[in-house]
Structure formats: C-alpha cells, structure tokens
Amino acid sequence: MNNPTTEPLWVKWGLLTLALAFLFCFLFIPLIMIFIRAFSEGLGLYWASLRDPEALSAMKLTLYAILVSVPLNTFFGICAAWLITKFQFRGKQLLLSLIDLPFTISPVISGLMFVLLFGSRGFFGPWLIDHGCSIVFHTPGIILVTTFVTFPFVARELIPLMQSQGSDEEIAAMTLGANGWQTFTRVTLPNIQWGLVYGIVLCTARAAGEFGAVSVVSGHIQGLTNTLPLHIEILYNEYNFTAAFAVSSLMVLAALLTLILKQYIEWKTER
C-alpha cells in the first residue's frame, strides 16, 4: 500500500540524483575548476601571480573601496532603518523603493550614470577637472560607484529585523529616562547586532566583487584603477590564465569565508 504522505523510494532517489546533478554541473564543478586551473602550473607560479605588483595594487584599491563604502553604507543603513521602522510618515513607500533601486539597475547602467555625471563631458566633470579633481577613470570614481552599488545591503538587512522587533523596548527605555543615544546604543544595538554584522558582511562581499559598474568608470588603467575583479579580466584577456585563476581562487576563498560567517551568525541568533 502506497503511503500518500511521502514519495516512493525510487522517486526520492531520482529527485535527489537530479538535484545533485544540476548543482554539480552548474555550481560545484565550475568552482573546483578554478582551483584546478590555479594550481595547474605549480605552487610557485600561484604565489608569484598573487604577489605580482599589479595584483597587489588591485588588492589595495579593492580594500580602499571597501573601507570607504562599507562604513558610509552602514551609517546610512542604520539611519534609514531607524527612520522607516520607528516612524510613520508620508513617502515611506517611495523611500523604500529608492533604497531597492541599486538592486534592480544593471551594474553597467550604474556605472554609466556616474560617467554622465562626472566624466570629462559630463554635467559636473569639466568643472571638477578644472579644479584638479578627476573622478571618472580615477580612484574616487571607483569608490563612488562601489558605494552606489552596495548601499541597500545594510538597510535591507536591518529593516525587516527592526520591524519584527517593534519599538516597545525603546519606548520603555525612554520612559525610564534614557536619552536617544543611550536608547540606541544600549537597547537597539544589542538587539540588531547580528543582523547588522550580516548586512556589513554582504555589503563587503559585494564591494569587493563588483565588476560591471566599476569596469565602466575605471578606464582600465593598470596599476592605478584596477580592482581585483578587473585585474582578473585583464589577466584573462591577456591569456595569462593561470594567474587569472590564481587571483580568482583568492576571491572564491573570500566568498566561502562570507558563507561561513553567515552560518555562524545564523547559529548565534538561533540560540
């Protein structure tokens, strides 16, 4: 007699095999290939391609972009989340849609907007260049566009969390005589800390990995405006495959670290 609340065993195995086959073909094999190709010419070349001066300067620029965009977006994210979850006001829905906007815009278009704004033939570009401040094809452009692309992450992570927690605890703190800052640091912050960490992790991962938008504003000047993903592209287009895969393997490790952090945060919040 068939049990109608589960599938027969052969169906189970069939579905499991099919799902795993899909994941292997589209996810695991490509990931493994990066490491195989990176080490295909030995450890020596692997280390050499990571210590190449251009790779190092790309790492430095990627780090700069992270160091500027992540704190800015964290500050904005906390402000926006506080505003949206603690108050009722007109235009809230519009604000929410605007926060989501960078998620729905193609990265190429994000880059294009900044070229139109600050490029040598853009709206503010000529004036800025006359005053000795070039943005597009220079480091500030890369930092700016990275900030744009990554700015929803912290806000998006905090808004649902703070919404579900409500503001009873904060109101209680206020009635007990705490001021606004005390209420925020002693009541809200401990409640949202893990959501905040997760938002920052996601924001950092995206800031490090952004390609399309940065590619548009970078002008591909080697050693000056290359982030790690752009460095990978240049190496690959120069048929320097082993080096391209070596640098990629570094970014895969960073992505895996992100996932481990995510698991840790989930484990922390479940307790």
Added chain:
Amino acid sequence: MEERLTKFINKKHRLLPGFNLTLGVATTYLGLVVILPLSTLILKTAQMGWGDFVNTVMAPRALAAYKLSLITSLVSAMVNAVFGLLVAWVLVRYQFFGKKIIDACMDIPFALPTAVAGIALCATYSSNGILGSYLYAWGIQSAFSPLGIIIALTFIGMPFVVRTVEPVLKDLDKELEEVAASLGANRAQIIWKVIFPTLLPAWITGFTLAFARALGEYGSIAFISGNMPMKTEIAPLLIMTKLEQYDYAGATAIALVMLGGSFVLLLFINGLQQWKQRRTFNE
C-alpha cells in the same frame, strides 16, 4: 475627520527621538547617491531629440540585443524555477549526507564576484573545458553562444528560487498532507492540490527575481558570450560597447529602455508581494 485623527495620532506617536536627524541623513544620502545620478540619465536622453532616440533604440543591433537578453533571461529563469523548486524540495524534505553543506553552498552565486563566475564557467563549458569537451563532441556549443549565456545566467540566478521557496516549504504543516491523505487523496493529488498552491506565490516571486537579475547581468556574460554583435550581444554588453566608442548618448538611450523594463518588473514584484501577504492573511 478620520484622516486628521490618524495624522494626529501619527504625529503623537513619534515617541522616539531622531526623526529629523534620520530623515535628513536618509534623504540627503539618497539624493546624492541615487536621485542625482538617475536624473542625469533622463536629462542626457532628453538632450538627444526624439528622432535620434528612436533611431538608436530601434536599431537592428539594439533590437537583436533586447531580444537575446529577454530570451536568455527567460529561459535561465525557467531552468532555475524548475531546478530551484527541485533543490528546495530535496533540501527540506529528504535527509542525506552533506545536506547542511549543500544548503550553505546555495548562496555561493550571491557571494562570488561575477567575473570569477564568468571565468569558472568558461573553464568548465568552453571547447577544452571539463564538461564542454563532451558537449562539443556531441555538437553542442556550450560557450560563446546563446547557450553559454543561458548557462551563466542560470548560475547567477540559482539562489533566488531556492531561497524564496525553502522557507515556505519548511513552514508547511505536515498535518495538512495527513488530512488530505485521510480524506483519500493520493500522493500526486496532495502535491498538486495542497502543496503546490501554497508554494505558488513564493515560486513566482523567485522566478521573477531571477529573471530581473538575469536581465541586468554583465560580469559573467562578458567572458562566456564571445560578444558577437547580433548573435551573442546582450543589452548590457551593447551599452558597454557604445561606451567604449564614446557614444554616450546611444548608451544612455539603451540604458533608459532597460531601466523602463526593470521598473515594470519591480512593480510586478511589489504586486506579487502584496498578493502573497493577502493570501497568508486570509488563511
């Protein structure tokens, strides 16, 4: 009267401080980082003149790019809808070795830079790649072709369906199925009439998110498509080509068309979310 009352209560309800501060920060930041760049895009197109705009936007090469973008995104979203549902089902309902690790790995396409995804897929699916060599031997061109684009977009959009369907499937009461079984339903009827309708809103949301993400994708496609005009040139690649030729106006016009498409999708997603909320509310 009633409206004035709610207004009064809302004003009164601001028991917590920081409204002006956070409103100021949020609107200034959004204005500088989002609204200013976005309005530039529209201004630039407005400078172009209607005739030029139509000529750029309706050029055969542009039309071919939209068509390819739409078809490849749609196919990859459908592949993800089918297999994402399957993976979510397997991850929630069955027990097997390594399940936790595979579940955690589902987020890799979100965390991995798209350029890295692009070269990883090239290494796998090009003619000398580990899977590509077999596919090419059977006459299937799995890189530098529309199929290659579909493969890359499938990779990029993989987590969406899994991550939207998974929580709904987890929350689904086993008792519901038992009730249906006790009323004489067989397994196929239970899946089709009890489980599937519950999953439907989340499933469609996941599909739409994957589709929207695929439409804008550039990084991975730049490597695997081969970038041949009229054949494997998707819309974001066309914008990039125009930019490299310093045709800023042309690039902006096509960007505006894509942006229009994204907004329609965004509205659709918001509508879906409301539908989903209504459904859960009614239950």
